[in-house]
Amino acid sequence: MIHLHDISYLRLGCQNLSEMVEFATDILGLELRHKTDTHAYLRGDSSAYNICYIEGDADYDACAFEVRELSELDKAEKELAAEGITAKRATDEECEERQVNSALFFADPNGNRVELVYRPYQTGVRYFPGRDAGITEFGHFGLHTGDSERDIRFWTEVMSARVSDKIGEGALLRIDPVHHKIALFASEHTGVQHVNFQVASIDDVMRSWYFLQEKNVPIVFGPGRHPTSTAMFIYFLGPDKRVYEYSSGVKRITDEENHTPRQFEMAPTSFCMWGAKPNVDEFSE
Ligand SMILES: [Fe+2]
Structure with a gap:
């Protein structure tokens, strides 16, 4: 492995x-x-x-x-x-x-x-942004999967990832205690599905929600809260048409031996427990 x-x-x-x-x-x-x-x-x-x-x-x-x-x-x-x-x-x-x-x-x-x-390479100088979005770390990314059984086997048996939870055919995989660092997103596409940065708090998520609207950045999902990882999130589009995400409050799985992956139904409430619905066309690109 x-x-x-x-x-x-x-x-x-x-x-x-x-x-x-x-x-x-x-x-x-x-x-x-x-x-x-x-x-x-x-x-x-x-x-x-x-x-x-x-x-x-x-x-x-x-x-x-x-x-x-x-x-x-x-x-x-x-x-x-x-x-x-x-x-x-x-x-x-x-x-x-x-x-x-x-x-x-x-x-x-x-x-x-x-x-x-x-x-x-690491640097000896701290991160100093021009806009303070409250970013604390590069959180995770989504990858497309055309065959989730095949790809979950690859990422968990050939690579060292573990399934934290599943939503329909999709899977959230961890490689350390953070609930997920790879999100396998079932689709016919290939490559990176979305890019996540963690922010310090729900205040940063909500501040960015207003900021992004002011700047006319298309918001494709949220603000909301994932029932899987418990993270509060907002997803938006870059000029490259890629999906970017801020989230805060991701769950950590510390009891490796006793964690049982849950299977969530394929429904909007499995992605957001507050009731936000993804703009499906833009979200899945
Ligand atoms: Fe995400």
Whole structure:
């Protein structure tokens, strides 16, 4: 089994890099740490970056997980090969671009691009945003799954994730005590489904609700509260048409042995216990 220590970063393709930097800094509340003609590195914590926008193919995306030991990458290469998955070791140039010591690239059974990274760079300076959205950390991301049984098996048996709860065919997976760091979202698409940043409190969620409306940012779900993770949330669209989320109050699962995943019915109340309904077309892109 490949042990995932934490989520690390997302690489998100876009058509217009300046537009994405403006959104990420002025609306989302991230700090721009480094920018080239084609790449922009943004963060909501003290790591080198959480999101790297790359100008070019707007459909391109990849998600990365940190592993603790360098040997984990060799082990992963072998275990993935046994699953019929070809993995590629990153070149020095590719590592430099990602600001990590070593990396391994592959696609999961759904075709989602995944990168395992060893020693992603941290900084000695704290995160300092231009807009104070109350971000405390890069929380989780959603990945599309076209076959949830196949993909849950991959993420829990080949990778070290555990199912925290299920909603219909979708699944919320944890890799540490946080209720979920990966959300498998049943659909016919491939890649990253949404991007979450945790904020300090419900006040930050609600402040952003008013702020986003003032800025005419399309809100696609919420404010609401997930009955699964207990987190209070709001989801909105970026200019790249991707779904972004702020949430606060995510449950931690500390009693690993006695946690039994619950199966929630496929209904709006399984996503929001307050009664908010997702704008289904935009939410599932
Ligand atoms: Fe989420």
